[in-house]
Amino acid sequence: MKLEQAEGMTLWRRLYGANPLHLLAVIGCFALSGYVVSMLWDDPTWPALLIWFVGAVIGHDLILYPLYALADQPTVLARWARRRYVRDRPVLVPAINHLRAPVLGSAVLGLIYLPTITRHGEDAFRFTAGLDMAGIYRHWLLITAGLFLGSAVIYAIRLGRAARRTTRPTDQA
Amino acid sequence: MTGPGAPQFDGGSTTTPETSRVTGGDTSDEDPTPGRPGGVRTAPEPAYGFPRPLFRTLARIPVPPPFHPRTWRSPLRGTWLTSVFGAVLLIGLPIVILTGLMSYIAYGPQFGQAIPGDVGGLHLPFFDWPAGPSWFYRLTQGLHVVGGMVLTPIVLAKLWSVVPKLFAWPPVTSLAQLLERISLLALVGGILFEFVTGLMNSQYDYSWGFGFYPAHYYGAWVFIAGFVSHVIIKLPTMLRALRSGPHGTGAFARWLHDSPAQTEPEPMDSHGLAPLDPNRPTLSRRGLLGLVGGGSVLVGVFSIGQTWDTLRPLALLSPRGQSYGDGPNDxxxxxxxxxxxxxxxxxxxxxxxxxxxxxxxxxxxxxxxxxxxxxxxxxxxxxxxxxxxxxxxxxxxxxxxxxxxxxxxxxxxxxxxxxxxxxxxxxxxxxxxxxxxxxxxxxxxxxxxxxxxxxxxxxxxxxxxxxxxxxxxxxxxxxxxxxxxxxxxx
Incomplete structure (x- = not known):
C-alpha cells in the first residue's frame, strides 16, 4: 500500500512536475486573484489599472533592470581592460565599489523620491498643503555629493594605508 | 548582460555556447577553465514534467542572450543569496501588508467611510479601531509607509537576484512551472504596482487615471495572493538553503567573511540562479549585503523624519519635511x-x-x-x-x-x-x-x-x-x- 502511494506520487511528479502542495498553492493564488478581478470587473478605470500593473512589471524587468545592468558594464570592462593592458602594476585598492556604492545610494533615493525631485506632484501638493517642491532636487544633489565625496574620502584613506603598507623595496622589486 | 562574444573577464579563454551545452552532463570533457572561480560548471538537467520530449527538444534549441544562461555572470547570484533577501522580506513584507490592511479598518468601514466601500471578503476581521494609545495609528501607518520605503532596495535586490529565471530557457519545464510562472505575475506585478502607487501617492503624483485607494487596496490583495502561494512553494527551499550554507557546510560565517578574492560562486542547482559562467567577483557577499542593507538605511534616514518630529530636519527629500514657519501652527x-x-x-x-x-x-x-x-x-x-x-x-x-x-x-x-x-x-x-x-x-x-x-x-x-x-x-x-x-x- 505504501509502495503504491509512493509510485503514485512519482507518477504525479513526473506528469505535473512538482508535489501536490504546489498545485494547491497556485490554484489558491489564481482563485484569490480571480476574486479581486471580479471585484474590479465593473470598475470603469480597469484599463488604467491593467496598464499600470503590467507596466510596472515591464518597466522594471525590461527597462529599469537592463539599464542598471548596462550601467555596471563600463566598470567591469574597465577592470578587464586594466588586467589586460596594465598587468605589471597591481591594484592597491579596487575602486569599483567606491563607485558603485554612491551611485546606488543616489539612484535608489532618486527613484523613491522621483515625483518630488522632478516636481511631478507639485500641483496637487500646492493645492493640498499650500507648499511647493521647488528646492528639493537640490537636497538630492547635495546628498549625492555627500555620498560621492564620502566614498572618495574613504577610498583615499584606504589607498593611503595600502600605499604605506607596500614598502618601497617591494615596490621596486 | 554580457553575450557569448563579449570579453570574458578572467583574461583567458573564450568559449562559445556550442562547445559547452548546458544540458545534463555534456560538458564534462571540457578542460577546467584556469582562474575561473569554481572551474567548469554544469547545470543539472531540470526535472522535466510531461511531455518530457517536448521540453528536452526545446532545451536543445540554441538561444541568444538574454535567454542563454551565459548571459548571467554575477558570481554572487544563487539560491543562498536569494534566500537571504527572501528571509528579510518574509519578515518585512507581512508588517507592511498587515499595517496597510489595518489602516483600512482605521478608516471605519462599518460606517461606509473606508475606501473602497464594499470589499466583499477582502479585509481583516472588522473591529472597533482603538482610541488609544494615541500613537497607535502613527505607529502602524509609519511602519506601513516608511517600512515600504526601507524595503524598496531589498525588493530590488531580490528581483535582481532572480532575474535569470525570467529569461530561463526553456521558458517552462513542466505544467507546474507554467502555473507557477503565471502566479509570479501576481507576486511581481503586485509588489511593483503596490510600491509604485504607494510611493507616488505619498508624493502627490496622481498620474494614473484611477483612484489611489481602491487600486492600492485591491492591488494589495493580488500581491497577497502571489506572496502567500510563493511562500508556500519556496519556504522549504529557502530554509534548506539558509541552513546548508556554503557547499552544504553550514558555515555562514565563513561565507560572509570571504573577501572578494576568496568569494566562490554558489554551486549550480536545480533552482537555476547560480551562474553557469561567472565573472571574477568584484564584490564579496558581505559587501553586497552591506550595499543593499546600506541602501535601506540610507532611505530610512531620509524618510523617518516625516513621522518622527526630532528627526524632521533629516526628511530632506520628503515634501513633508518642509516647514511653514508660523509658530504654534507650524x-x-x-x-x-x-x-x-x-x-x-x-x-x-x-x-x-x-x-x-x-x-x-x-x-x-x-x-x-x-x-x-x-x-x-x-x-x-x-x-x-x-x-x-x-x-x-x-x-x-x-x-x-x-x-x-x-x-x-x-x-x-x-x-x-x-x-x-x-x-x-x-x-x-x-x-x-x-x-x-x-x-x-x-x-x-x-x-x-x-x-x-x-x-x-x-x-x-x-x-x-x-x-x-x-x-x-x-x-x-x-x-x-x-x-x-x-x-x-x-
Missing part, C-alpha cells in the same frame, strides 16, 4: 482653506457649531466653546501618507459636547465640516473615539514641547477642529459645522 496641512472651497466669511463671527441628536438642537459660538471647560492633550496627528507630528491641543472634550447635546453615551457621532466638496469633509466617529479622555474639539494648538499656544490657523481648521487619539489624520475634521451624536439602539 505643522503639516493636508487641506488648505483655499483648497477646501470654504468661504472664509462662513468661519467668522457668524460661525456656529450645531449639536444634534438630543431632544433639542444646541448651537454654540466660538466664544461659548471657549467658556466651556478646556482640556489640553498632547496628541499626534498621523496621515495615511505616512507623515505625522505631535502637537499640544486644547479645546472642549467631545464627551462634554455629547453630554451637552443630551446624548452622553453615543453609539457614534457624525461630524460635518463647513466644507462640503471634499471626500473628507465629514467623518463618523465610533463611540469609543467620542468618549475617549483626550478626544477634543480643539480650538487652540501649540508645539509638543510646552511652547506658546495659539488659535488654530485658518488652514488648520479655525474656528474648531476634531482631534481624536489614534484616528487617521483626515478624519480629524476641520472647520467643524455640526456634530450629530447618535444614540445606541436598545
Amino acid at each position: 505643522f503639516q496641512i493636508n487641506r488648505t482653506l483655499a483648497g477646501s472651497g470654504v468661504n472664509p466669511a462662513a468661519l467668522g463671527d457668524g460661525w456656529r457649531l450645531r449639536l444634534t441628536g438630543g431632544s433639542s438642537e444646541v448651537s454654540l459660538s466660538r466664544a461659548d466653546l471657549a467658556r466651556m471647560p478646556q482640556h489640553t492633550a498632547v496628541l499626534p496627528i498621523a496621515c495615511v501618507e505616512g507623515w505625522s507630528t505631535t502637537r499640544t491641543w486644547s479645546g472642549v472634550r467631545l464627551r462634554d459636547l455629547a453630554a451637552l447635546a443630551g446624548v452622553p453615551d453615543p453609539d457614534n457621532a457624525f461630524v460635518q465640516s463647513v466644507e462640503t466638496a471634499g471626500a473628507f469633509a465629514r467623518a463618523t466617529l465610533q463611540g469609543n473615539q467620542v468618549l475617549a479622555e483626550d478626544a477634543l474639539l480643539a480650538l487652540r494648538v501649540g508645539d509638543d514641547d510646552g511652547g506658546p499656544m495659539a488659535d488654530l490657523s485658518d488652514d488648520h481648521g479655525y474656528p474648531a477642529r476634531v482631534i481624536v487619539p489614534a484616528l487617521p489624520g483626515v478624519h480629524n475634521t476641520k472647520w467643524v459645522a455640526s456634530i450629530d451624536f447618535r444614540r445606541r439602539r436598545t
Whole structure:
C-alpha cells in the first residue's frame, strides 16, 4: 500500500512536475486573484489599472533592470581592460565599489523620491498643503555629493594605508 | 548582460555556447577553465514534467542572450543569496501588508467611510479601531509607509537576484512551472504596482487615471495572493538553503567573511540562479549585503523624519519635511482653506457649531466653546501618507459636547465640516473615539514641547477642529459645522 502511494506520487511528479502542495498553492493564488478581478470587473478605470500593473512589471524587468545592468558594464570592462593592458602594476585598492556604492545610494533615493525631485506632484501638493517642491532636487544633489565625496574620502584613506603598507623595496622589486 | 562574444573577464579563454551545452552532463570533457572561480560548471538537467520530449527538444534549441544562461555572470547570484533577501522580506513584507490592511479598518468601514466601500471578503476581521494609545495609528501607518520605503532596495535586490529565471530557457519545464510562472505575475506585478502607487501617492503624483485607494487596496490583495502561494512553494527551499550554507557546510560565517578574492560562486542547482559562467567577483557577499542593507538605511534616514518630529530636519527629500514657519501652527496641512472651497466669511463671527441628536438642537459660538471647560492633550496627528507630528491641543472634550447635546453615551457621532466638496469633509466617529479622555474639539494648538499656544490657523481648521487619539489624520475634521451624536439602539 505504501509502495503504491509512493509510485503514485512519482507518477504525479513526473506528469505535473512538482508535489501536490504546489498545485494547491497556485490554484489558491489564481482563485484569490480571480476574486479581486471580479471585484474590479465593473470598475470603469480597469484599463488604467491593467496598464499600470503590467507596466510596472515591464518597466522594471525590461527597462529599469537592463539599464542598471548596462550601467555596471563600463566598470567591469574597465577592470578587464586594466588586467589586460596594465598587468605589471597591481591594484592597491579596487575602486569599483567606491563607485558603485554612491551611485546606488543616489539612484535608489532618486527613484523613491522621483515625483518630488522632478516636481511631478507639485500641483496637487500646492493645492493640498499650500507648499511647493521647488528646492528639493537640490537636497538630492547635495546628498549625492555627500555620498560621492564620502566614498572618495574613504577610498583615499584606504589607498593611503595600502600605499604605506607596500614598502618601497617591494615596490621596486 | 554580457553575450557569448563579449570579453570574458578572467583574461583567458573564450568559449562559445556550442562547445559547452548546458544540458545534463555534456560538458564534462571540457578542460577546467584556469582562474575561473569554481572551474567548469554544469547545470543539472531540470526535472522535466510531461511531455518530457517536448521540453528536452526545446532545451536543445540554441538561444541568444538574454535567454542563454551565459548571459548571467554575477558570481554572487544563487539560491543562498536569494534566500537571504527572501528571509528579510518574509519578515518585512507581512508588517507592511498587515499595517496597510489595518489602516483600512482605521478608516471605519462599518460606517461606509473606508475606501473602497464594499470589499466583499477582502479585509481583516472588522473591529472597533482603538482610541488609544494615541500613537497607535502613527505607529502602524509609519511602519506601513516608511517600512515600504526601507524595503524598496531589498525588493530590488531580490528581483535582481532572480532575474535569470525570467529569461530561463526553456521558458517552462513542466505544467507546474507554467502555473507557477503565471502566479509570479501576481507576486511581481503586485509588489511593483503596490510600491509604485504607494510611493507616488505619498508624493502627490496622481498620474494614473484611477483612484489611489481602491487600486492600492485591491492591488494589495493580488500581491497577497502571489506572496502567500510563493511562500508556500519556496519556504522549504529557502530554509534548506539558509541552513546548508556554503557547499552544504553550514558555515555562514565563513561565507560572509570571504573577501572578494576568496568569494566562490554558489554551486549550480536545480533552482537555476547560480551562474553557469561567472565573472571574477568584484564584490564579496558581505559587501553586497552591506550595499543593499546600506541602501535601506540610507532611505530610512531620509524618510523617518516625516513621522518622527526630532528627526524632521533629516526628511530632506520628503515634501513633508518642509516647514511653514508660523509658530504654534507650524505643522503639516493636508487641506488648505483655499483648497477646501470654504468661504472664509462662513468661519467668522457668524460661525456656529450645531449639536444634534438630543431632544433639542444646541448651537454654540466660538466664544461659548471657549467658556466651556478646556482640556489640553498632547496628541499626534498621523496621515495615511505616512507623515505625522505631535502637537499640544486644547479645546472642549467631545464627551462634554455629547453630554451637552443630551446624548452622553453615543453609539457614534457624525461630524460635518463647513466644507462640503471634499471626500473628507465629514467623518463618523465610533463611540469609543467620542468618549475617549483626550478626544477634543480643539480650538487652540501649540508645539509638543510646552511652547506658546495659539488659535488654530485658518488652514488648520479655525474656528474648531476634531482631534481624536489614534484616528487617521483626515478624519480629524476641520472647520467643524455640526456634530450629530447618535444614540445606541436598545
